[in-house]
Amino acid sequence: MPNKETFSILPIKKLLSEEVREGLWIDPFSNGKRLIDTTIINDLNPDIPADYHMDALDFLKLFDSGSVDGVLYDPPYSLRQVVECYKGFGKEVTQKTTQASWRSRHLDEIARILKPGGKAICFGWNSSGVGKTRGFELHRILLVPHGGSKNDTIVTVSIKRRNSTRDAHDPMQNFVNALYERDKGRYLPVSMTVCEEYGFKGLCGEDCPAYGSKEECKEECNETD
Secondary structure, eight states: OOOSOGGGSHHHHHHHHHHOOSSOEEETTOTTOOSSTTEEEBOSOTTSOOSBOSOHHHHHTTSOTTOEEEEEEOOOSSHHHHHHHHHHTTOOOOTTTTSTHHHHHHHHHHHHHEEEEEEEEEEESOSOOSOGGGTEEEEEEEEEOOSTTOOOEEEEEEEEOTTOOOOTTOHHHHHHHHHHHHHGGGSOOBOHHHHHHHTEEETTSSSBOOOSSHHHHHHHEEEOO
């Protein structure tokens, strides 16, 4: 991460002041920062003042389904950073810790605990947010450049659809997600807007795994016309 005090970066601070208003918010990677009084904060570091000092996944599992108004999700941005974080606090580094699904498991829990209409504000190096397949709409994206060779910070605000009934632990959806994780190295995932130009829709009805050309898109997608 280019700045561990993420919330103090001016463009991010402004976004948070506009998006985080009231209700029950939680922060599994708080670094001891409580954005509003009704935020429950967690940090793995026992020396940092926080309500809990737990693994983030275990912390998220504390909350009932549909009980939270908002989640601030600012994890380590790479698997290398995850490993460094765990080792730094004397935590065991396991296979689960070093898998790409580490973040996905967090997002599954975030999708479960948020109320319909609730917000997830995610920070990192990608713009996917929580994802359509988990019943979320991408509401806002902020790109924060840090200059030089440093990676930009990408902030997404995702809102849980009010008519969303999809369970993050739905077996069929997990099967679809597993296929995507297995095969995603074959293609470049693109947003639906790209395939809408061609008039196609992804097989799952959400993100379209197109190769980038109309002909190759036909092979991976169903026509919506």
